[in-house]
Amino acid sequence: MQATRDFSHYVRDLGAGLQHIDLAVEGVNCAGCMSKIERGLSAMPDVTLARVNLTNRRVALEWKQGALDPAKFIDRLAELGYKAYPFETADAEAAENEQSRFLLRCLGVAAFATMNVMMLSVPVWSGNVSDMLPEQRDFFHWLSALIALPAAAYAGRPFFRSAYRALRTGNVNMDVPISIGVSLALGMSLVETVNHAAHTYFDAAIMLLTFLLVGRYLDQSMRRRTRAVAGNLAALKAETATKFIGNGEIAVVPVAAIDPGDIVLLRPGERCAVDGTVIEGRSEVDQSLITGETIFARAESGTAVYAGSLNISGTLRVRVSAASESTLLSEITRLLDNALQARSRYIRLADRASRLYAPVVHVTALLTVLGWVLFGASWHDAIVTGVAVLIITCPCALGLAIPTVQTVASGAMFKAGVLLNSGDAIERLADVDHVIFDKTGTLTLPDLEVVNAAGVPEFVLDIAGQLALASHHPVAAAVARASNVKTPLMGATEEPGQGVRGKVGGVEARLGRPSFCGAEQLAAERASLDPEASLVAFSFGETKYVFSVRQALRADAGAMISELKKRNIAIEILSGDREPAVRAAAQALGVEEWRAGVTPADKIARIEDLKRGGYKVMMVGDGLNDAPSLAAAHVSMSPISSAHLSQATADLVFLGKPLAPVVAAIDFARKALHLMRQNLWLAVGYNILAVPIAISGVVTPLIAAAAMSGSSILVMLNALRARHASQGRVSWR
Amino acid sequence: MEVMVILVPLALGLGLVGLLAFLWSLRSGQYDDLEGAAWRAIADDDPAPEDKPAEHAS
Numbered sequence: 001m002q003a004t005r006d007f008s009h010y011v012r013d014l015g016a017g018l019q020h021i022d023l024a025v026e027g028v029n030c031a032g033c034m035s036k037i038e039r040g041l042s043a044m045p046d047v048t049l050a051r052v053n054l055t056n057r058r059v060a061l062e063w064k065q066g067a068l069d070p071a072k073f074i075d076r077l078a079e080l081g082y083k084a085y086p087f088e089t090a091d092a093e094a095a096e097n098e099q100s101r102f103l104l105r106c107l108g109v110a111a112f113a114t115m116n117v118m119m120l121s122v123p124v125w126s127g128n129v130s131d132m133l134p135e136q137r138d139f140f141h142w143l144s145a146l147i148a149l150p151a152a153a154y155a156g157r158p159f160f161r162s163a164y165r166a167l168r169t170g171n172v173n174m175d176v177p178i179s180i181g182v183s184l185a186l187g188m189s190l191v192e193t194v195n196h197a198a199h200t201y202f203d204a205a206i207m208l209l210t211f212l213l214v215g216r217y218l219d220q221s222m223r224r225r226t227r228a229v230a231g232n233l234a235a236l237k238a239e240t241a242t243k244f245i246g247n248g249e250i251a252v253v254p255v256a257a258i259d260p261g262d263i264v265l266l267r268p269g270e271r272c273a274v275d276g277t278v279i280e281g282r283s284e285v286d287q288s289l290i291t292g293e294t295i296f297a298r299a300e301s302g303t304a305v306y307a308g309s310l311n312i313s314g315t316l317r318v319r320v321s322a323a324s325e326s327t328l329l330s331e332i333t334r335l336l337d338n339a340l341q342a343r344s345r346y347i348r349l350a351d352r353a354s355r356l357y358a359p360v361v362h363v364t365a366l367l368t369v370l371g372w373v374l375f376g377a378s379w380h381d382a383i384v385t386g387v388a389v390l391i392i393t394c395p396c397a398l399g400l401a402i403p404t405v406q407t408v409a410s411g412a413m414f415k416a417g418v419l420l421n422s423g424d425a426i427e428r429l430a431d432v433d434h435v436i437f438d439k440t441g442t443l444t445l446p447d448l449e450v451v452n453a454a455g456v457p458e459f460v461l462d463i464a465g466q467l468a469l470a471s472h473h474p475v476a477a478a479v480a481r482a483s484n485v486k487t488p489l490m491g492a493t494e495e496p497g498q499g500v501r502g503k504v505g506g507v508e509a510r511l512g513r514p515s516f517c518g519a520e521q522l523a524a525e526r527a528s529l530d531p532e533a534s535l536v537a538f539s540f541g542e543t544k545y546v547f548s549v550r551q552a553l554r555a556d557a558g559a560m561i562s563e564l565k566k567r568n569i570a571i572e573i574l575s576g577d578r579e580p581a582v583r584a585a586a587q588a589l590g591v592e593e594w595r596a597g598v599t600p601a602d603k604i605a606r607i608e609d610l611k612r613g614g615y616k617v618m619m620v621g622d623g624l625n626d627a628p629s630l631a632a633a634h635v636s637m638s639p640i641s642s643a644h645l646s647q648a649t650a651d652l653v654f655l656g657k658p659l660a661p662v663v664a665a666i667d668f669a670r671k672a673l674h675l676m677r678q679n680l681w682l683a684v685g686y687n688i689l690a691v692p693i694a695i696s697g698v699v700t701p702l703i704a705a706a707a708m709s710g711s712s713i714l715v716m717l718n719a720l721r722a723r724h725a726s727q728g729r730v731s732w733r
Numbered sequence: 734m735e736v737m738v739i740l741v742p743l744a745l746g747l748g749l750v751g752l753l754a755f756l757w758s759l760r761s762g763q764y765d766d767l768e769g770a771a772w773r774a775i776a777d778d779d780p781a782p783e784d785k786p787a788e789h790a791s
Contacts, residue, residue: 030772054768104764108756116744147745
């Protein structure tokens with residue numbers, strides 16, 4: 001069954017006859033796994049390096065070019081009990097790695113400078129009140145300048161760049177007051193050093209950069225980790241396609257190595273990994289991931305199939321097309337682009353705060369200067385006092401108030417199985433008061449399930465399961481899962497389009513179409529009970545059963561809905577599926593508002609309606625047809641099993657089968673927003689205390705340093721409370 | 734106070750050595766896997782392959 005696996009796409013040549021590959025590995029979470037994998041792989045001949053990265057859950061492998069096939073590594077890891085798949089670093093991830101190294105370098109330089117400038121500042125502080133000679137003080141100040149100025153020029157780049165970008169587009173962000181404060185503090189200190197003054201603020205300026213860089217780095221590393229996990233999950237889906245290479249020969253290749261125009265083979269039971277057109281064969285396909293429609297669609301020569309469709313009954317040959325060729329995809333892309341453009345750019349809490357903060361602080365500093373001049377101070381003294389106001393209000397705490405909470409909260413969400421795609425998603429998620437669910441694949445599980453297995457005798461399930469395992473049909477796969485049987489029935493034969501038959505203890509057993517098993521009457525009864533389900537019949541001698549197979553609701557869907565209602569969140573279902581199926585789901589979950597047969601454009605129209613009504617809408621959906629509405633909503637969420645485009649569009653992605661992460665994410669976000677606001681008020685309170693001291697002109701560098709580090713530490717400690725959700729642990733499973 | 738002529742450069746020099754060591758360790762990838770490094774430090778066996786190759790062959 002397994003054709004040759006070709007992983008050459010992922011192999012990197014290191015030169016000198018060495019080759020390199022990165023594998024994403026599932027289930028590595030302790031030191032034991034690490035040494036087990038490293039030993040196991042190093043024992044293979046020709047392997048020169050096998051190193052596990054426990055943070056990213058990856059293995060880096062290097063080997064001598066030649067006999068060794070990378071597929072062997074995956075087999076070896078499978079023997080050791082780990083699922084692995086080659087991994088290609090996405091551009092976005094590589095960029096984030098680079099950015100995080102850059103921040104760490106800046107942090108190292110800033111921390112070095114802070115410690116050494118502090119070492120020089122403390123003698124000055126104590127010398128000023130005792131017997132330090134002015135020449136010695138000048139010498140120390142010059143040394144401080146020599147360290148602080150180049151260090152700030154190097155380590156301040158992340159802030160200066162971002163401030164420059166914001167100013168160029170006519171905006172103000174938090175980095176603008178930071179950059180102004182730091183530059184003025186350094187500039188004034190340099191002038192004061194030249195003038196042999198008693199006070200300079202080199203230490204305050206560089207310490208500020210250090211604290212802010214800590215916040216920035218933490219934020220970045222959390223995001224990098226989330227992206228690494230998302231990348232691993234994508235790699236471990238191991239999406240491959242069976243491609244024709246020349247004379248009817250086939251090879252299994254990773255999807256990344258497939259180009260438009262290639263011909264791929266799609267067997268029954270396989271999920272299509274590419275978009276394309278059927279050129280040969282006849283089958284039914286399950287398009288529920290694309291359109292939300294749960295009834296199988298007919299596929300024959302000329303039919304368009306999309307990545308994520310499940311092939312049901314016959315073998316198909318598909319010609320791969322570029323994304324723009326298909327009408328459905330281009331329609332969805334058009335809607336998505338419109339929605340992204342129309343999305344009124346949400347102004348982040350941090351930017352809103354800095355819009356208020358920057359003018360207030362700068363005007364206060366200016367008024368201080370003018371005030372002192374009016375009271376007869378010299379321009380020099382007045383400007384020194386004005387800069388001291390800027391330094392003491394420099395948004396150290398303000399700059400940390402939001403990123404630290406975000407880091408802690410996204411770490412907590414990560415543990416609860418929620419990955420964040422965008423940084424400001426937490427703030428937007430906290431406002432949500434109306435949730436729209438897609439039905440197919442979101443409220444329901446993407447896999448088919450036997451819904452009436454409970455009333456079936458064990459021996460029937462047992463035999464049906466054994467028969468089912470002998471078939472590739474996805475409906476049969478559902479029966480196999482329901483039975484928990486592990487081995488297929490020996491000697492079972494499949495009749496294409498009909499079912500499977502075999503003998504158990506000399507009696508014939510059949511699983512398949514009702515007519516194949518002689519169970520039409522039973523099937524008609526079942527169909528009247530549950531018209532939406534696919535039916536699969538079973539016969540064993542005279543014993544006959546009919547199973548209803550369909551997508552079942554996620555086990556905790558009902559509990560999740562009632563938890564949301566408890567939080568005063570309105571709930572609505574919008575589905576592309578037909579009415580009876582949606583009605584049944586809505587009734588089972590106790591959701592009053594639902595609509596069926598909704599097109600992507602209708603979904604967007606509904607969201608726009610709600611937005612005009614003042615609602616903050618969260619869209620939870622997985623299908624390709626949901627992607628535009630995910631972009632249109634205030635905030636959006638997708639299960640990990642969703643279509644690629646939807647997953648990339650959604651602000652949050654949740655892992656696993658339960659829906660509990662939806663509620664957990666909202667709880668964490670609400671708590672986080674609360675803490676962000678609290679932190680901002682803490683920073684404001686600190687300023688209210690510190691500013692009068694600065695305005696009155698009695699601030700010394702010692703006071704500035706103590707106040708700044710004190711408020712920063714307070715804000716950081718407060719942020720740690722974001723680890724726990726606002727409404728406590730969600731107690732249901 | 735003449736001792737400062739030695740002490741100040743010495744202090745700054747030591748700091749600089751620390752900074753260079755940090756930049757070197759960053760460049761050589763020692764911060765790429767902090768979680769793994771924490772476990773490697775307390776692992777009681779050496780995962781290097783050449784030590785006891787016979788044992789891993791199984």
